[in-house]
Amino acid sequence: MPSFTRRTFLAAVPAFAQPPARKISIAFLGAAHSHAEGKIAVVRANPAFSLVGIVEDDPKFRARYETAGLPMITRDRALSDPSIEVIAVESEVKRHAKDGFAALNAGKHVHLEKPPADNMAETRVVIDTARRKQRLLQLGYMWRHHEGMNRMLDAARQGWLGDIYLIKGMMNTLITAEQRPEWNLFPGGQMFEQGCHLFDPIVRLLGRPAKISSVLKTSGNFQDTLKDNTVAVLEYPRAIAMITTAVLQPGAGPYRCLEIYGTNGTAVLRPIEQPVLEIDLAKPAGPYKAGRQRIDLAPFQRYVGDFSELARCVVERRPLSVTLDQELVLQQVLLEASHM
Template identity: 90%
Template sequence: MTSLTRRTFLAAAPALAQPPARKISIAFLGAAHSHAEGKIAVVRANPAFSLAGIVEDDPKFRARYEAAGLPLITREKALTDSAIEVIVVESEVKRHARDGFAALNAGKHVHLEKPPADNMTETRTVIEAARRKQRLLQLGYMWRHHPGMNLMLDAARQGWLGDIYLIKGMMNTLITAEQRPEWNLFPGGQMFEQGCHLFDPITRLLGKPAKISSVLKTSGDFKDTLKDNTVAVLEYPRAVAVITTAVLQPTANPYRCLEIFGTNGTAVLRPIEQPVLEIDLAKPAGPYKAGRQKVDLPPFRRYEGDFAELARCITEHKPLSVTLEQEFILQQVLLEASHM
């Protein structure tokens, strides 16, 4: 987690065309996750939201947020204050399901950090609570509103790439020896921790695979059991998807990628952040000409699209773009590939 300053949290988001008719009161239930800082900044910069406060028990994080001038509130207030409409769960992964269920059961819309649980039983409980309470449940997969990823998925859905036969994705990073125990809390290791970001677009495009095979290796010389070098293969009736994810690569971000191969061409997103999208077609299709071409993309900032969609769906009483059934399938695939 990078150092916190008031300036960090006031980083500007794109202005809305018109000011919102009303502010949506939002609170954070837990703020120890590595994505919490970025999401707090995005929420504070979005004029649709009003930050009611942050619930965090860890003294270290409480001190950091207090020093940044952010309001700290109790868990009871976050869950029982009727003025608070949305809860963002950014607690530790082992607490995600419990905190998400508590917020939904209290009648709040919920943005739940990924993964939602480390088992299907708790996942079902959270999803059923969202259905029963008729509340929005948005999972925090950070590339759902990525402009390059959505354009390549759209090209695949529209048939512009032809018949899809192969998808490849890489999501590597580098962590320190001190971080490894935390990442080793779950048997899926790196596949569970970060591979999930690639399972998300693949399962939304192709659905649930017929077969899942994975190799979860401990390759680093750290005298622990962290699965730090992992590969998953998803088999579909007419396609294969291969995901690789490891925590051993220096300067990993430029090599993170998603590639979709079809009988009329390919779409390659590399790097994913800041995005560079290239499409190469045998025959022109949709808005794309034949041959190799780079696609102009707007700048991408994590989480902005997620919270913009959440605000819009709340005020307009509309469903989210990703259904609860899609969330369920994604979690099934993630847990199976992670041997969990």
């Protein structure tokens, strides 16, 4: 993890022009996850939120946040202070369900880092608690507000691509030998850790597959059992989806992609960040002409759309765009594909 400074937490975060109707008090319960730094920066830059503090017991991470001048608070205050409306859970993956349950049970709206748990039993407890407490539960799949991804999903839903018969996605990265023990905490390895980001749009588009097959392989030349080279195939009545995800590729970012193939054409998002979207249609449909075309997209900043949606839904007391039922199906598919 890079060293933290005051500037780190505001760098590259867009300005929010619209003043909020009121400030929403938010706290972070855990901040050891790799996405925590970026989310704290986004929350601090969003005028809809007021960051009350961060709960982090690990001395290594706590010292870094303190050095950056960020407020640290106790777990008890985060859960018991009635002025804190929202808790963002950015603890280690093995703690997600426990911390998410604690925050929901305390009556807080929750942004919960993905995956929400490593088993269905704890996932159901968290989701049932959100229903019982009538609180918002937003899972941290980082591309749900990605313009390019949403435009290609919309083209598929509207039928502009024709009948969908194939979806392919790749989500590779490169990790160090020192990182491998942490990523090897779960049997699903890389499929569970990062493949989840591709299961999210596919399952929300096509739903639960009729059959799931996966190969979770240890290909790296290391003395461990990390499933570092993985493939999953989701079979639907009239379509196939294939996800590949590995931790062995140098310079992997430009190769991350999502591709949707239909009988009237193709939508390809490659790379996903910064996004390049091409649509190629046999016949014009919706706003798209026939032939190959590149779609103009705004620069993508992770987490901005997530917390903007969460703020709107808290203030306006309306549901999130992804339902709890959809979250359950997504988690079931991810765990089965991850052999968990």
